[in-house]
Amino acid sequence: xxxxxxxxxxxxxxxxxxxxxxxxxxxxxxGSHAIMDAALxxxxxFFDTANVYGGTDNRGRTEEIVGSWFAKEAGxxxxxxxxxxxxxxxxxxxxxxxxxxxxxxxxxxxxxxxSLRRLNTDYIDLYxxxxxxxxxxxEEIWQAIDVLIQQGKILYAGSSNFPGYKIAQxxxxxxxxxxxxxxxxxxxYNLAERRAEMEVIPAARDYGLGVIPWSPLxxxxxxxxxxxxxxxxxxxxxxxxxxALANSAVREQVQAYENLLDKHGLAPGExxxxxxxxxxxxxxxxxxxxxxxxxxxxxxxxxxxxxxxxLTGLDAIFxxxxxxxxxxxx
Numbered sequence: 001x002x003x004x005x006x007x008x009x010x011x012x013x014x015x016x017x018x019x020x021x022x023x024x025x026x027x028x029x030x031g032s033h034a035i036m037d038a039a040l041x042x043x044x045x046f047f048d049t050a051n052v053y054g055g056t057d058n059r060g061r062t063e064e065i066v067g068s069w070f071a072k073e074a075g076x077x078x079x080x081x082x083x084x085x086x087x088x089x090x091x092x093x094x095x096x097x098x099x100x101x102x103x104x105x106x107x108x109x110x111x112x113x114x115s116l117r118r119l120n121t122d123y124i125d126l127y128x129x130x131x132x133x134x135x136x137x138x139e140e141i142w143q144a145i146d147v148l149i150q151q152g153k154i155l156y157a158g159s160s161n162f163p164g165y166k167i168a169q170x171x172x173x174x175x176x177x178x179x180x181x182x183x184x185x186x187x188x189y190n191l192a193e194r195r196a197e198m199e200v201i202p203a204a205r206d207y208g209l210g211v212i213p214w215s216p217l218x219x220x221x222x223x224x225x226x227x228x229x230x231x232x233x234x235x236x237x238x239x240x241x242x243x244a245l246a247n248s249a250v251r252e253q254v255q256a257y258e259n260l261l262d263k264h265g266l267a268p269g270e271x272x273x274x275x276x277x278x279x280x281x282x283x284x285x286x287x288x289x290x291x292x293x294x295x296x297x298x299x300x301x302x303x304x305x306x307x308x309x310x311l312t313g314l315d316a317i318f319x320x321x322x323x324x325x326x327x328x329x330x
Contacts, residue, residue: 001043001044002015006081007209008209013045014043015302016273016285016287017083018035018036020053022288024055024062025055025061029068033068033069035291038292045080045081046080046284047083048186048212049066049119050085051115052130060118066118070120080125082121082124083158084126085127086107086129087101087102090111102133104133104140105140105143108141108144109144112148116153123153124155125156138169142173156183156184157183159182161186162187163200164198164204183209184212185200185203185209188215189216190215190218190272191222194318196211197320198324213285218244222254222271224258226258227262253317260310260314266310269301270300270304271304271310274306277301
């Protein structure tokens with residue numbers, strides 16, 4: 001397994017991040033434990049979860065599954081760089097109460113205690129803000145985070161789904177308090193969705209944040225979906241992925257992508273991950289395997305070296321936005 005530093009921290013993390021979002025809703029506890037066993041055995045030491053994962057009516061279940069895995073073996077927790085998130089409501093539909101979500105000091109305090117309990121640990125390596133909070137000033141957020149760091153309950157703070165200007169606001173606010181600030185940003189970024197290159201990734205790089213892309217296969221569109229459809233082996237696409245593939249222009253683009261990789265004898269899903277690993281500033285993409293086979297595919301991607309011909313072909317099919325501010329010109 002290849003490793004890198006997480007932003008400007010001293011943490012050494014694997015180039016693939018194990019996402020646990022399918023643990024519970026898609027994969028049962030035994031299967032989830034088997035995937036985590038295989039991941040750690042292969043050298044993946046960076047696990048990502050969130051307090052709301054587990055399904056609409058079972059939020060927190062995913063953290064519980066990770067926590068029960070830690071409890072199975074003494075010392076296992078210290079081998080993992082553990083990341084979780086705070087923002088969304090933890091109650092079921094209609095089951096809400098005042099200050100039940102977002103990034104108020106009250107909710108951060110409540111949420112971290114719940115995550116620590118479910119994860120069966122006394123500290124979280126990376127505590128991430130799952131979304132921007134337009135109501136709560138960063139001064140309040142950082143005050144709450146400072147207390148948690150002093151208490152030893154979290155080590156670092158990160159963001160997720162932040163625009164570039166919010167990354168700047170957050171870190172400037174932290175700097176005024178003499179704090180490290182955000183050390184990572186978890187953003188939507190893949191071959192088919194490259195808007196993060198305009199401002200999010202430049203902001204992250206300028207402030208020394210690691211970049212952790214989510215949805216590296218763009219909801220399955222970059223995983224060979226058209227070929228799987230023809231073979232009758234595709235899972236049913238739904239939501240935004242299905243809407244995208246119904247667009248003839250998108251379908252033509254995805255077909256060209258699959259044709260290019262078929263020409264070179266490459267697996268689409270592995271190439272999508274390997275491409276992200278070539279991008280400046282990227283720490284490692286998040287993979288959310290439902291099965292051991294999917295994890296094995298992700299591990300192969302870490303060792304895959306893409307030729308200049310393939311990289312040029314990918315850029316031709318999925319052109320980036322270009323650097324800002326030049327990309328804004330017309």
